[in-house]
Amino acid sequence: MAEENHQEETLELKPIRKPPQFVLIHGMSLGSWCWYKIKCLMEVSGFDVTCIDLKSSGIDSSSADTLTSFDQYNQPLIDFLSSSPEEEQVILVGHSAGGLSVTSAIQRFPKKISLAVYIGASMLKYGLQTDEDMKDGVPELSEHGDVYELSFGLGTENPPTSAIIKHEFRRKLLYHMSPQQECSLAALMMRPAPILALTTAKLEEEEETKGEEDKEHVPRVYIKTLHDRVMKPEQQEAMIRRWPPSQVYELDSDHSPFFSNPFVLFGLLIKAAVSVGSI
DSSP, rough: OOHHHHHHHHHOOOOOOOOEEEEEOOOTTTTTTGGGHHHHHHHHOOOEEEEEEETSSSOOOOOOOGOOOOHHHHHHHHHHHHHOOOOOOOEEETTTTTTHHHHHHHHHHHGGGGEEEEEEEOOOOOOOSSHHHHHHHHHOOGGSSSSSSEEEEEOOOSSSSSSEEOHHHHHHHTOOSSSSSHHHHHHHHOOBBBBHHHHTBBBOOHHHTTHHHHHHOOOEEEEEEEEEEEOHHHHHHHHHHHHHOSSSEOOOSSSSSSHHSSSHHHHHHHHHHHTOOOO
């Protein structure tokens, strides 16, 4: 009897590890609003999810023409991760140019990230450093004509500070497999993107050697958007070859899978998290 009591006294109750929350990061001209279907699916399934508005996006009041550095644009994500508890990891999900934000976060907060997921996104280990980086990670849409409406916040003698795809090209390029109501929503919500700031998305030299081992231990998953007319499949393949992730999934969608194929996208996000033991 005494032995049984001793065994009971030595038992330790291990705390239940809180599952990581999903943090969703939009691409150019979009905002946290674009994730509304995925957010709903996650919440009704019992997952915590946060959708970030980067600077000049969504409900953020900043003007894209005032942003001149990527760090300025990415500040809301950095603030969020800086304030999150050390013991609570997150699953970062980036779409399109949001992949640059994911990579920047991996560099700065590797121990706070249990998984990084890129959805038809720029996945470049050192950001936009070289011509090859620009070729692989930046949309090339000149074949479709003059698709961008540009703004020159620093004067016409300087490079444009912001851009947005013209209304008449959006359905064809961004949403050709998406329901019409999503195109109507996007027409109301899209804002110019700070392209000058985005072109400065480079990994500074002093960051390259800091915590390199930690950064490489953040598992990455890439979800290919197979019918993407913005981040073309060959660009996605090139980035995957150059910086191979741990898993690659394929999704029948246009550039906006949260609109065109949200249920399968949700399933792949959960599958990715399970595959690396995040949930």
